[in-house]
Amino acid sequence: MKKIIYILIGLLVIALNKPLLAKTDLPGLVRSGQYSKGTLLSISQPDAIKQSLDAVYSVGTYPLYTPELVPxxxxxxxxxxxxxxxxxxxxxxxxxLPAATWEDEVYKMINTYGALIPEDETRQVIAYLQAHYTPETRRQ
Ligand code: HEC
Structure with missing residues (x-):
């Protein structure tokens, strides 16, 4: 008996809240649909765009983003x-990155990933990175 009363109270609460819930605004990304009377009950599509046989189609350059390193x-x-x-x-x-981190980074490439860079050029690589990509030296 108690269960039935709880269920009835539950149903009553839901029934009372329904109009309230219906009035609340829909959350951010949900949008209500817009239907014009003219297309109700019919599947109507706009005319397909007419394509001509001599049209030329092309795609632009693929947007690869590899910024230039500082000269x-x-x-x-x-x-x-x-x-x-x-x-x-x-x-x-x-x-x-701090200067010491760049040094570690370059040696990580060599020791962990197997980059083959001769020692004198390794020094130049590190010097370049430290000259342009530390908090003190980075411009772009
Ligand atoms: C032998 C291959 C190899 C070479 C050569 C190489 N790297 Fe890497 N590098 C890697 C790999 C593998 C990763 C990790 C990739 C990932 O996690 O997606 C990486 C990642 C990095 C990262 C991202 C941070 C990190 O530690 O994962 C930086 C910065 C980097 N490399 C700098 C350099 C620089 C500077 C050079 C040239 C001096 C260089 N790499 C040469 C293989 C290489």
Whole structure:
């Protein structure tokens, strides 16, 4: 008996709230549909665009985003070695990193990932990164 009363109270609460819920605004991404009377109960589509046989279609350049590295001594070396495995976007997409972190980063590429960079060029790579991509030196 008690259960039935609870169920009835529950149903009553739902019934009373329904008009209230219906009035509340729909949450952010949900939009109510717009139906014009003219198309009710019919499947009407706008006319297909007429295509001519001599039309020329083309696509623009594919939007690859690899920003230029800052010009400076060592840039060519960087582009030569680092591009072997990934684009230099990996450099520009980092936040400005402290000088020591760039050094660790380059040695990580060598010791962990197997980048083959001779020692003197490794020094130049690190010097370049430290000259342009640290919190103190980064301009772009
Ligand atoms: C032998 C291949 C190889 C070479 C050469 C290489 N990298 Fe990487 N690099 C990787 C791999 C693998 C990752 C990790 C990729 C991932 O997590 O998606 C990576 C990631 C990075 C990252 C992202 C941060 C991180 O530690 O994962 C930076 C910055 C980076 N490399 C800088 C460089 C620079 C600068 C050079 C040139 C001196 C270089 N890489 C050369 C393989 C290489």
């Amino acid at each position: 400076g001594e060592g840039r060519d070396i960087i582009q030569g070695y680092c591009n072997l495995c990934h684009s230099v976007t990996y450099i520009t997409m980092q936040p400005p």
